[in-house]
Amino acid sequence: MKSFIRTAIAATLAVTAVAASAETKVTDAWVRGTVPQQTGTGLFAKLTSPQGGKLVAAESPAAALVEVHEMVMEDNVAKMRGVESVELPPGKTVELKPGGYHVMLLDLTKPLKAGDKVPVTFIVEGRDGKQESITAEATVRPLGKTDDKSAAGETDDLPEDHHGHKH
Ligand SMILES: [Cu+2]
Numbered sequence: 001m002k003s004f005i006r007t008a009i010a011a012t013l014a015v016t017a018v019a020a021s022a023e024t025k026v027t028d029a030w031v032r033g034t035v036p037q038q039t040g041t042g043l044f045a046k047l048t049s050p051q052g053g054k055l056v057a058a059e060s061p062a063a064a065l066v067e068v069h070e071m072v073m074e075d076n077v078a079k080m081r082g083v084e085s086v087e088l089p090p091g092k093t094v095e096l097k098p099g100g101y102h103v104m105l106l107d108l109t110k111p112l113k114a115g116d117k118v119p120v121t122f123i124v125e126g127r128d129g130k131q132e133s134i135t136a137e138a139t140v141r142p143l144g145k146t147d148d149k150s151a152a153g154e155t156d157d158l159p160e161d162h163h164g165h166k167h
Helices: 002-021
Strands: 023-032 042-046 053-059 061-076 077-082 086-088 093-094 102-108 117-127 131-141
Touching: 023 117, 042 086, 042 117, 042 131, 053 061, 077 102, 086 093, 102 117
Parallel strands: 023 131
Antiparallel strands: 023 042, 042 093, 042 102, 053 086, 053 117, 061 077, 061 102, 117 131
16 A cells, blocks of 8 residues: 555656756846837747747736747848747757847836846747746846847847936
């Protein structure tokens, strides 16, 4: 009887472990800070889906409209456009980053100051068609303190050396 219970417990633990590892992990979530009057910005993070899947949507209370975007070069001009989904190969960490895929926060409910925390929920569709939601807290980073050149998330961005002084 004892050994039966032990087996049952072991089986339960094994199932739990599999379920936990199936979840997509979100790390290093951050948002680019905004200047007054700026209504949109980019949110970035690292996503790892052990089973593989795709990012199909994102949600955040910080913005009225949240879209998944990619940055592409067209005739030497960086442009953003919405994408249906972002492929997450099994076990591989996909980085949403300036100049690439990003989550676009549009119609911000308020300006985002450095150090603020922004809740964000990623909707990931697994290979089996099931959707999971992963909520993370993205930290707002100061504007102009990032080392990228393309500045995803700002439609009218200025070169880094201007530090966003637009009037
Ligand atoms: Cu965008």
